[in-house]
Amino acid sequence: MTNPLILFSDFSAGSVRTIACLFLISRLLSAGKPQRKSMTAVLIGTAAISVMLFVTDLSGFYRMISETVLIAVCARRFQEADLRMSLFVGIFYEIAAAFWQFLCAAWLGVIFRSPAFSDCQTGYGQIAVWFFHLSLILLVWYISRRPDMAGREAFRFASVIALIGFAAVITLSEQTVLMIADDTLNMWTILAVVLMMSVLVFNMNRQYEVEKELATLKSEQAELLERDYTALNNAYAVNAKLFHDFHNHIGVLRQLLSHGKPDEAIKYLDGLQAPVKKMTDTVWTGDETVDYLINSKAAEAAENKIEYQVEVEFPRRTNLKSADLCAILGNLLDNALEAAKQIPASGQRSIRLTIRRINHMLIIKVENSFFTPPIKQDGALKTSKTGNGLHGWGLKSARTAAEKYDGTLQTSVADHTFRAVAALSYQGVSVE
DSSP, X not given: OOHHHHHHHHHHHHHHHHHHHHHHHHHHSOOOOOOHHHHHHHHHHHHHHHHHHHHXXXXXXXXXXHHHHHHHHHXXXXXXXXXXXXXXXXXXXXXXXXXXXXXXXXXXXXXXXXXXXXXXXXXXXXXXXXXXXXXXXXXXXXXXXXXXXXXXXHHHHHHHHHHHHHHHHHHHTTOSSSOOOHHHHXXXXXXXXXXXXXXXXXXXXXXXXXXXXXXXXXXXXXXXXXXXXXXXXXXXXXXXXXXXXXXXXXXXXXXXXXXXXXXXXXXXHHHHHHHHHHHHTOOOOSOHHHHHHHHHHHHHHHHTTOEEEEEEOOXXXXXXXXXXXXXXXXXXXXXXXXXXXXXXXXXXXXXXXXXXXXXXXXXXXXXXXXXXXXXXXXXXXXXXXXXXXXXXXXXXXXXXXXHTTTOXXXXXEETTEEEEEXXXXXXXXXXX
């Protein structure tokens, strides 16, 4: 083949590899998907690398290093991925790409009994190159069609590919059709083991990050519980003092009325009304923590001139723990209050809380108006507390609490209203 065609093929193959890696990084590291800017940067960078290697006649090792750096820079700059993990994925991805391209060329040579497939400068060699890259395109397409592939399933999928590669290179050492140097086979065998270990290390790191996130969620939930339980205890202490002194208040009122001082008696009752009035507006669910939480948020909404509507149908004696209900309600209502406060016109601020039971499902729905629409990134809400106050760790904490009861947390935006709906499965608890 002529040199210009080889140069164009190298550029095209390099573009496929780097774009595919950026896509994998978006899935593996929960980063943004490759956009037009990142695609343009990849094409320019790949063209520069291809020309550099074509002019200087450097080995493929320098291509791997250059593409790894290009991948990491583009992932960090345009997809906001973690640089350290982008380098980790980029390095082992390039090793895997070189490994599988070698396997494709070697096995095509074995099947067709020709060593020409191992030489990229020949037409047969280019067939092997594009056989691998077309397979890579199909693999990326398959993964893109499986948005649910994550966690253990993704780990099993990557492990299967790594094991197939290891078996393929071991089997290659037993064939007698194609002569391959022992040093070459030993090198690729070692790299196959390294690739399997890299999959294991990445999975361990992912589990560590998940555990760290869960620890942060538990810390956030503990702070929320401590705050609300403290306020709850203070509220009940005030009411306990009120009822403890009730007979004294009755005595004072009797004294005032018996001496013909009704105006003073009315003033005295007005002084007692404030703490009593807080109790008269209470939404009773049967759970003291939930009762307090709903009404404390109602008081905060009133202070900020936010319309606050509550409709509650709450089951009694269930296995739902107050701490988990507090995590869900507290975070959803806090997010709703934070978003509604951002609306300049007080008459447009609104929050609506609906709690319903359907068979053995508890539905908690919080709807609120907002000023700035929430930002979505890869299907998830992106936190922006410094802007519109929407939704970061709060939704994650609420979702974690809901999942304890085989539940879900769904969010949506429609008609200038943000809606969060938590569905929990509960069981009745008998009282002996």
